[in-house]
Amino acid sequence: MAEALLAEETTGANEILGVQLARRAIRGLKGPIALPHYDDLAFADIDASFQTLRIKDKDTRGFHGKSSGAMLVKTAVDLKNGNLGPPEPMEPVSVSKPRPPATNYTFPDEDLLFSLVSLYFENNTFLPLLHRPSFERAVRHRSHRADEAMARTVLLVCALGARYSTDPRVHLSSAGKAPGWQWFEQVQICQHFRSEHTSIIDVQCSCLTIMFLDATANPRICWNIVGFALRAGQDIGLHRFNMDSRATAFERELERRASWVLLLFDTQIGAALGRGSTLESHEFLHMPIICDDEYWGSPEITNPRGIFRQPPEKPSVVAFFNCMIHLNRILALSCKIMYSSDLERLQVGLEAEGWQGKIVGELESALNAWFEIIPHHLRWDPSFPIQDDTFFDQSAALHCAYHHTRIVIHRPLISAAEGRASRQVSGSTTSCAISHISPDMYRGSARVQPSRRDPAPPTPK
Known part of the structure; x- marks a missing residue:
């Protein structure tokens, strides 16, 4: 019924131009990201x-x-x-080259190193930045002892894995600091971008740095690192394509993952700090492939159909990542429209009275469409409790992000209503001014069940 009323309301010919443009942009979020046009790859x-x-x-x-x-x-x-058509594809081959040997890094003891790497992957089920089988294989072969870029990556992974370790060695040389700081501080932030050409490992190291600093006492520095890493990735075209057309499908997928991880950081940290996004989601032409790490084929395989083989009967852990990407597209556009400055609104024609309510309705419609595409194994359904711990955590994070996005969307409307209400003298008038805002709006969907691990939370005030 709400969808029908929304469609009926938007058929009016007298609707202001700014609202029409905003509606069109929001409705573009409901469908999948379109395949790139030749013009975008020319x-x-x-x-x-x-x-x-x-x-x-x-x-x-x-x-x-x-x-x-x-x-x-x-x-x-x-x-x-005489070449006026699309460029002919080159035969894909691996082009990865090791960096100079690492000679001045101090790594954990070998048994602790393997433990920290394992803890990182076991607890980082939200951002599939690294390919676990190939990374662990490289660690077993001591690649970090010969490759400087791999050494930085291993140190950052160990620093993140130390958060979940009970081994007393993770606190050595880091008294008063976060566990694993002795390995994190060896990697100089953004120093790896000083090389002649940025690589995918450089971007991955930036993501790992942000993940570590985001949980420390100075998370605001993450905003600067995200912007720097996004620009560096944009310089080599990670948001559009691989600059070297000879890269394998394996390498291209890792680049795609790293690019989207950076964009998620950019959107979420920007929303938390009230700042705009560095890049728009429509700049990114390819979504990550929904295939878990253990079902990837060999890195030398050039055909994507031969390398990514997620069993149909096996729910994917990476599906959460793609759901978060689509939700963050809505969050980014919501912040751009609902929290724009007066000058920006005047430029796009959003100066008429009541435009916020129209846009909020459209954004709610986009959220409803997004909610319907959540895979079954990530839904909160009381009749089918989630048994897998990983999917339980992902589902909780996904639904928390969903309700947070709703609050971000409605907050300007609530603030405007409260501002109007505060200017009223009569208490009855105040009640009428905000009567359209229900407390149940933010108590969660009927689909959400209480956590099996914790007692039911108190009703929000």
């Missing part, structure tokens, strides 16, 4: 055009957008070569 081979011109300056490397001067050069090269 500049994917700009770097190759530079190589054709024999321009060897290292500054010509990196991602170039449509408005760049490099696009003009590429167009000229294409016209000269």
Whole structure:
């Protein structure tokens, strides 16, 4: 009924332009992310055009957008070569190269190192940043002793795993600091971006750094690191495609995961601090593949159908990650519209009285559509209790994020109603002004069941 009323209300020809534009943007969130158009990938081979011109300056490397001067050069090269269609794909091969050996790092004892790596993966079920089988295999082969980039990654993973360890060695040399600090402080923040070319490991290290600092006494620094890492990833085109078309499907998926993890951090930290997003979600052209790490094939496989094989009968842990991505798209757009400045609203035509209520209704509709796509194994259903601990934790986090997003959406409307109510003298008028806001709005969905681990929480005031 609410959907029908919303559709009927939006058919009016006199609706202000700003609301129409906002409605169109919000409704675009209900469907899956569209496949990239050729126009969005037409500049994917700009770097190759530079190589054709024999321009060897290292500054010509990196991602170039449509408005760049490099696009003009590429167009000229294409016209000269008679190439006006999409670029021909190259045969994918692995292009990963180890960095110089690590000689000045201090790692945990070998038994503790293996334990901390295992604890990291067992407790980090929300952000599938690293591929566990290949990472643990590299640790067993002591790759961190020979590769400087791998050494930084292992140290950060150990620092995060130390949070869940009862081994007294995780507190050594870090008195008064967080467990694992002795390994975290060896990695200088953002130093790895000083190299000639940013790599996927550099971006992964940034994500691990943010995950560690976000739980310390100075989480605000995470905002700066997120912005720096997003720009570095954008410089090599991680948000659009792999700059080197020879990368394997294995490498491309890891890059895709790291890019979306950064975008989640950007949206959530930005919403917490009341700041805008660095990049928009529509800049990211590919969603992560819903396939758990243990069902990946060999890194040398070039065909995605041969490397990602999630059993149909096996619920995926990565499904939570994709659900959070879609929810964060709604959160980011909500913050952009509902918390915009007066000047921004004037520019897009959102100055008419009552525009907030219309946009809130549209955002609620987008949330309802998102709620319906939650996989069954992540839903709170009293008749089918969640038995798996991982899915239990993911479901709790997902529904908490859902209700937090609803509060973010409604908060400006509530503040406006309370402001109007405070200006009224009559108590009855005040009651009438905020009568459309029900306390039950934020008590949770009827689908939500109490936690099996804790007693039922008190009713929110």
